[in-house]
Amino acid sequence: MADSTPFLTRSDHSLESILPPSLDETIERCIGNFNWAQLLQAVLVSFSWFFDGQQTFISVFTDAEPSWHCTNATAGSPCNSISDICRLPKDTWSWDFPAHTSIISEWGLECASSLVKGLPASSFFAGCLISGLLLATLADSSLGRKNMLFFSCLMMSLGALLTVLSPNVWVYSVLRFVNGFGRGTIGTSAIVLSTELVGKRWRGQVGVLGFFCFTFGFLSLPAIAYINEGSSWRTLYLWTSVPGIFYCILVLFFVHESPRWLFIRGRKEEAVSTLKSMSTAGDGVATMSFSNVKLEQQGTMNADLFSAIKDLVEKPWALRRLTVVMLTGLGMGTVYYGMPLGLGNLNFNLYLSVTLNALSELPASLVTFFLIKKLDRKSSIIGFTILSGICSILCVVTEKVSGNLQMALELISFFSACTAFDVGLIYTLELFPTCVRNSALSMVRQALVLGGVFSPVLVAAGRKNGLWSFGVFGVAIGLCGLPVLRLPETKGRTLSDTMDEEENKDKITAAILA
Structure with missing residues (x-):
C-alpha cells in the first residue's frame, strides 16, 4: 500500500528527504491505493481488446472452407465423401449452406491456391505489422496513449464496416489490410495507458484485464x-x-x-489534474508532490517523432532487450494467431473447437491475473513456450490416432502460448522506461503479428500435411523463449521513466551482483 504521508514530513535522516522524489514515487503517492475511479478507467481502456479479439479471429468463420455434399450419389457417380472437389463436375456436388456464408463459396475459391485463400488473413496481419512500425512512436511523442487508442480503434472499426462492401477477394484483402492497419496499435496503447494509470501494486492485474477482454471478444465470435x-x-x-x-x-x-x-512531455498542469481526479491521497498531496518531482533526463519532453526508436537503437542495453523480446514474440505470435486459424484442419467440430480455444484463454488470463505477483517473468515464459511447442508437434503425431486427443493437445498448446503471451507483454512493459515504453511494446507486438502474417499460408498448406502448420508452430514457439535467459528479471521492480534512470538501475544491479 502506498505511503500517504506527505513528502515534507519524512524523516530528515532518510535519503528520500534529501533527494527530490522521482515521478514513479509521486505516482505511487497519489494513486498507489486502487479506487473505483482507477478501476473504471482501467476497464474502459482495456475493453478495446474486446473488439481487437473479434477482428483478429473473425476470418476463422468468414474465410472458412465450407462443407459440401454430393447431389448425385448413384453407383456410377464420381462423387463420394473422399473425392477431390476440384476434380468433380460442378453438377455432382453442392455446398451444405448458402454460398454467401463464406468468401470461399461466394467467390468460388475452393480450388484456389493456398496463397489466395490465405491472402485476406495475411493482409490483415500485414496491415497490423506496418501500422505498428509506422505509428508506434506517435503514442510516445505527439499523440499520446489516449488519442492513439481512439484513432486506432476508429480506423479498425470503420475498416471492418467497409469490408461489407467487398465485391471480390482482392478488394476484400485490401480492406482487411486497412482493418489490420487500424488494429495494429490498439493493444499496445491500451495496456500501456491502463497500467500507467495505476500504482505498481496493481500494474500486473490491470495489465491482464485487456487479456480477459480479448478472450471475451474471441469467445463472442462462435456465438455470433x-x-x-x-x-x-x-x-x-x-x-x-x-x-x-x-x-x-x-x-x-x-x-x-x-x-x-503528460509530465515527461512538459504538460505538468494536465498531469496534476488527471492525478487529482483519480487520487486516493487528496488534491493537496498531488499538487505538492508534483512540485518537487525531478526527472533524471528531460530531453524526451521535446522529442521528435522517431526519437523513441532512436533511443532504443542507440542504447546497447535497450537494443539487446528489444531484440530478444522481439525474437520471443515472433515465435509466440506464430502459434497464438496461427492455431485458431488452423482449427478447421482438425478432425473436430469448428464451432466447438473455436469456443474451446477461446475458453482456454480464460484460464491463461486467470493464471496471469492471480499469480503475476509471484511468477518470475523469465522462467514462466521459457516454461510455457517449451510446453506449447511439445504439444503442438504432438498434434501432428496424433493426427490419425484420435481427433479428441489431437484437440486436447491443441488446447494445451494454445493455453500455454496464451499464458506466455500474457506474461511476455507484462514483462516487456516492465523492461523499458516511460519515454519509450509504448514504442518498445509496439515493436514486440509487431513481432507477434509478423508470426501471424505467415500463419494463414502455413494453415492453408497444412490442410494436406499437418507438419506445415502445427509442426512449424511447435518448433517456432519451442525455441523462442530461450533468448530470454539473457535479460534481467523484473518481478517487483518499480517502473523507470527515462533512459538514464533505467540505465542507472542496471548499473546498480550489476554492482550488487558483482
Missing part, C-alpha cells in the same frame, strides 16, 4: 456466427464493427491521458 448460421459472412462484420464505433466515442469523452506521459 452460430446465431447467424446460414447468413452472409458480411453480417459478422456488421455485428462487430458498429459497436466498435460507439466504443470510440466513449474513449474520446471519458478516458484520461497517462499522467506519466
Whole structure:
C-alpha cells in the first residue's frame, strides 16, 4: 500500500528527504491505493481488446472452407465423401449452406491456391505489422496513449464496416489490410495507458484485464456466427464493427491521458489534474508532490517523432532487450494467431473447437491475473513456450490416432502460448522506461503479428500435411523463449521513466551482483 504521508514530513535522516522524489514515487503517492475511479478507467481502456479479439479471429468463420455434399450419389457417380472437389463436375456436388456464408463459396475459391485463400488473413496481419512500425512512436511523442487508442480503434472499426462492401477477394484483402492497419496499435496503447494509470501494486492485474477482454471478444465470435448460421459472412462484420464505433466515442469523452506521459512531455498542469481526479491521497498531496518531482533526463519532453526508436537503437542495453523480446514474440505470435486459424484442419467440430480455444484463454488470463505477483517473468515464459511447442508437434503425431486427443493437445498448446503471451507483454512493459515504453511494446507486438502474417499460408498448406502448420508452430514457439535467459528479471521492480534512470538501475544491479 502506498505511503500517504506527505513528502515534507519524512524523516530528515532518510535519503528520500534529501533527494527530490522521482515521478514513479509521486505516482505511487497519489494513486498507489486502487479506487473505483482507477478501476473504471482501467476497464474502459482495456475493453478495446474486446473488439481487437473479434477482428483478429473473425476470418476463422468468414474465410472458412465450407462443407459440401454430393447431389448425385448413384453407383456410377464420381462423387463420394473422399473425392477431390476440384476434380468433380460442378453438377455432382453442392455446398451444405448458402454460398454467401463464406468468401470461399461466394467467390468460388475452393480450388484456389493456398496463397489466395490465405491472402485476406495475411493482409490483415500485414496491415497490423506496418501500422505498428509506422505509428508506434506517435503514442510516445505527439499523440499520446489516449488519442492513439481512439484513432486506432476508429480506423479498425470503420475498416471492418467497409469490408461489407467487398465485391471480390482482392478488394476484400485490401480492406482487411486497412482493418489490420487500424488494429495494429490498439493493444499496445491500451495496456500501456491502463497500467500507467495505476500504482505498481496493481500494474500486473490491470495489465491482464485487456487479456480477459480479448478472450471475451474471441469467445463472442462462435456465438455470433452460430446465431447467424446460414447468413452472409458480411453480417459478422456488421455485428462487430458498429459497436466498435460507439466504443470510440466513449474513449474520446471519458478516458484520461497517462499522467506519466503528460509530465515527461512538459504538460505538468494536465498531469496534476488527471492525478487529482483519480487520487486516493487528496488534491493537496498531488499538487505538492508534483512540485518537487525531478526527472533524471528531460530531453524526451521535446522529442521528435522517431526519437523513441532512436533511443532504443542507440542504447546497447535497450537494443539487446528489444531484440530478444522481439525474437520471443515472433515465435509466440506464430502459434497464438496461427492455431485458431488452423482449427478447421482438425478432425473436430469448428464451432466447438473455436469456443474451446477461446475458453482456454480464460484460464491463461486467470493464471496471469492471480499469480503475476509471484511468477518470475523469465522462467514462466521459457516454461510455457517449451510446453506449447511439445504439444503442438504432438498434434501432428496424433493426427490419425484420435481427433479428441489431437484437440486436447491443441488446447494445451494454445493455453500455454496464451499464458506466455500474457506474461511476455507484462514483462516487456516492465523492461523499458516511460519515454519509450509504448514504442518498445509496439515493436514486440509487431513481432507477434509478423508470426501471424505467415500463419494463414502455413494453415492453408497444412490442410494436406499437418507438419506445415502445427509442426512449424511447435518448433517456432519451442525455441523462442530461450533468448530470454539473457535479460534481467523484473518481478517487483518499480517502473523507470527515462533512459538514464533505467540505465542507472542496471548499473546498480550489476554492482550488487558483482
